[in-house]
Amino acid sequence: MSDLQTGLEKTVTYLLPMLAGANIIYGSGMLELGMTFSYGQYVADNEIVRVLRRTLEGIPVSEDTMALDVVSKVGPGGHYLLEDHTSDRMKTAHVLPKFIDRDNRSEWIKNGSVTFIDSATKKAIDIIENHKAKPLPATVLKELRAIVEQADKDMTGHK
Structure with a gap:
């Protein structure tokens, strides 16, 4: 379950490697030590990283x-x-912020008491149901195919 503890743990988990200059951070969307994956948490984690990246710009x-x-x-x-x-x-x-509600408490309650993770989960569902990926350009597909074919040759020993 996503809660305040999850948000704190995710923030610290992302912040420390980011401060050290890492450009890849493991664990987005994961809960329960990686035993569970949540699309809503993935969107929330993206928001956390977005805020941290801007903060680290100084x-x-x-x-x-x-x-x-x-x-x-x-x-x-x-x-x-x-x-x-x-x-x-x-x-x-x-x-x-895309998912942080900045209304005062009475407005927030009046609007349904929607939490950060509720908003992120709603966005995740919207992405799953409605997102249409743009196809990669033919030149990129050709280059990717060449990389895969070369890796296959390297792994199988075929020249």
């Missing part, structure tokens, strides 16, 4: 991001919410 520091010209223009006691620079950065400076 905060860029440059003349543009420091916006000293905007700071000078706004001055003491002013605010930045109406500045174009602020609204432009707000579109990209954080992760917009």
Whole structure:
């Protein structure tokens, strides 16, 4: 079952290898030490990794991001919410969650008390029922076929 403990364990399980520079992390969608697989958990894990990847990008520091010209223009006691620079950065400076509900508790209850894993599971079902994969380009298929054929030759000893 997915719960708060699952979310914490998954976050730590992904974060530590990501901090070390790993680009492949094992275990997405798995529960119970890999004895169970959940499509909803897989979607939730993807969301966790997406948030962690954005977090690990850090905060860029440059003349543009420091916006000293905007700071000078706004001055003491002013605010930045109406500045174009602020609204432009707000579109990209954080992760917009796909499955985390940001409503207050009364709205969340009014809307059915849908949890993070409930939303992720609903998305997984939608993907299973409706996703149509785009076919690979012919050049990619040809290259993949060549790789498979070469691997077959290498494994069987045929030249």
